Amino acid sequence: MSFDWSVIAANWKFLILQGLLGFGQFSGGTLRLAIPAMIFGFCLGTLVGLCRLSRRAWIHYPAVLYVEFFRGVPLIMVIFWFYFLIPQVTGEHLPEYTVALVAFVIFEAAYFGEIVRAGIQSVPRGQIEAATAGGLSYPQMMTHVILPQAIRNMIPSLVTQLIVLFMDTSLASIIGMVDLTKAAQIISEREIRPFEMYLFIAVVYWICAYSMSRFSRWLEVKMSPDRAPSKRLALKKAIV
Amino acid sequence: MPSLAGIFGFQYALHWSVLWTGEYGHWILQGIETTLLLSALSWVITLCLGILFGSLRTSPYKPVRTVGSIYVEFFRNVPLLVWLFFWYFGAPQVLPADAQDWVNHHHPEFWSAVIGLSVYHGARMAEVIRAGLQSIPKTLLESSVATGLSLGQTYRLILIPIALRLIIPPVTNESLNLLKNSSLAMTIGVAELTFMTRQIETYTAKAFEALTAGTLIYLVLCLGIAALMAQVERRYRIPGLIARG
Numbered sequence: 348m349s350f351d352w353s354v355i356a357a358n359w360k361f362l363i364l365q366g367l368l369g370f371g372q373f374s375g376g377t378l379r380l381a382i383p384a385m386i387f388g389f390c391l392g393t394l395v396g397l398c399r400l401s402r403r404a405w406i407h408y409p410a411v412l413y414v415e416f417f418r419g420v421p422l423i424m425v426i427f428w429f430y431f432l433i434p435q436v437t438g439e440h441l442p443e444y445t446v447a448l449v450a451f452v453i454f455e456a457a458y459f460g461e462i463v464r465a466g467i468q469s470v471p472r473g474q475i476e477a478a479t480a481g482g483l484s485y486p487q488m489m490t491h492v493i494l495p496q497a498i499r500n501m502i503p504s505l506v507t508q509l510i511v512l513f514m515d516t517s518l519a520s521i522i523g524m525v526d527l528t529k530a531a532q533i534i535s536e537r538e539i540r541p542f543e544m545y546l547f548i549a550v551v552y553w554i555c556a557y558s559m560s561r562f563s564r565w566l567e568v569k570m571s572p573d574r575a576p577s578k579r580l581a582l583k584k585a586i587v
Numbered sequence: 588m589p590s591l592a593g594i595f596g597f598q599y600a601l602h603w604s605v606l607w608t609g610e611y612g613h614w615i616l617q618g619i620e621t622t623l624l625l626s627a628l629s630w631v632i633t634l635c636l637g638i639l640f641g642s643l644r645t646s647p648y649k650p651v652r653t654v655g656s657i658y659v660e661f662f663r664n665v666p667l668l669v670w671l672f673f674w675y676f677g678a679p680q681v682l683p684a685d686a687q688d689w690v691n692h693h694h695p696e697f698w699s700a701v702i703g704l705s706v707y708h709g710a711r712m713a714e715v716i717r718a719g720l721q722s723i724p725k726t727l728l729e730s731s732v733a734t735g736l737s738l739g740q741t742y743r744l745i746l747i748p749i750a751l752r753l754i755i756p757p758v759t760n761e762s763l764n765l766l767k768n769s770s771l772a773m774t775i776g777v778a779e780l781t782f783m784t785r786q787i788e789t790y791t792a793k794a795f796e797a798l799t800a801g802t803l804i805y806l807v808l809c810l811g812i813a814a815l816m817a818q819v820e821r822r823y824r825i826p827g828l829i830a831r832g
Contacts, residue, residue, distance in 0.1 A: 420767070421771075421781065431798060514665070521668075549665045552665045552669060557664045
């Protein structure tokens with residue numbers, strides 16, 4: 348057992364530029380997949396969450412079905428489904444990046460949907476009544492009154508889910524998309540240095556995920572200075 | 588044979604019978620067995636790690652808390668897939684040659700998966716358990732002691748029963764995540780359900796049927812356990828607790 352850390356220095360361009368950032372000959376990259384997946388996933392998730400809160404059964408139940416289905420199936424299954432279905436439907440072979448992006452957006456929207464729903468439900472009913480009484484239409488009420496408050500309430504669980512999504516993008520390597528994990532796999536197979544390679548990418552993932560969680564804690568405190576000790580209070584109220 | 592042409596507009600002849608003819612049906616059953624064994628074993632270790640490090644993080648002593656935090660932050664912020672690769676491909680490299688040889692003869696893929704799943708989910712479970720413990724108001728302890736219960740009785744009769752009920756929903760959720768994430772073990776060659784699904788797909792070229800079978804089995808397992816735990820939750824609900832969905 349001898350370690351050769353120079354393997355990282357020799358391949359850093361491939362690992363970081365191609366693997367992490369996605370600039371290189373392959374379409375891929377952990378961040379290049381994670382960031383659009385976060386944005387589109389959250390947008391679709393908001394829609395799903397709103398549908399789930401709808402009183403109309405034909406809007407409500409499909410949303411429930413959507414959420415329960417995707418939350419009951421492993422992500423890797425969903426990726427395999429799209430990997431198989433997209434070429435069948437479109438009749439052409441799409442790059443792994445596109446397949447992975449579609450799979451992530453649709454899968455994560457189920458989780459984001461639940462977060463958005465919980466966030467909206469945490470806004471007091473009186474706000475809806477006041478907005479309606481003030482003559483706001485449904486879209487106006489949502490964009491100006493409910494969602495701004497709801498988003499503030501859901502920041503902790505939202506950021507946790509964003510971190511989970513960021514780490515989940517490593518699964519795209521299973522269908523061959525060249526992200527950080529796949530890049531490490533390629534190099535560790537070529538150089539036969541698995542210990543150094545996997546430890547290195549573990550550190551890279553760790554730095555990204557940990558800084559995201561620190562950022563969220565900072566954001567939480569910054570956005571709600573008066574709500575810091577609320578957790579324990581809420582449960583005290585709950586136990587009558 | 589029926590075809591999906593009318594539904595999706597593509598030509599694909601369905602042969603559901605591949606799922607139960609010959610060895611393929613047997614593969615699925617084997618896959619379910621491995622998935623359940625892997626998940627159950629990892630779940631037990633996850634719970635032990637979670638309870639241990641979760642309670643460490645609520646300790647009044649800072650060094651003890653720090654140990655808990657280091658474990659949680661270290662293992663939670665790296666993708667499970669990377670952990671699996673690390674334990675399976677990377678870790679044996681530091682062992683002496685004899686030990687590597689021994690490891691290679693004792694199902695290294697299965698045990699790497701158990702270690703990877705347990706330490707990763709152990710860190711996440713620790714957070715769930717910490718949140719559960721911290722949600723018990725301190726006054727509960729004080730009032731129990733004030734009514735004349737000993738500290739042991741307070742824990743046995745008041746705090747632990749309440750804590751257990753409060754953490755049932757999040758622990759169930761996290762346990763189901765473990766069950767679903769056990770599918771990642773296929774990447775290091777554990778022949779669990781997803782692995783078998785892929786293998787049937789490779790052998791028969793019947794991706795639609797194989798994926799449907801795998802998806803349905805996971806759905807039944809997850810929704811079944813979730814429904815069961817919802818029953819348990821309802822049965823042992825704390826009267827007067829209003830914060831329920």
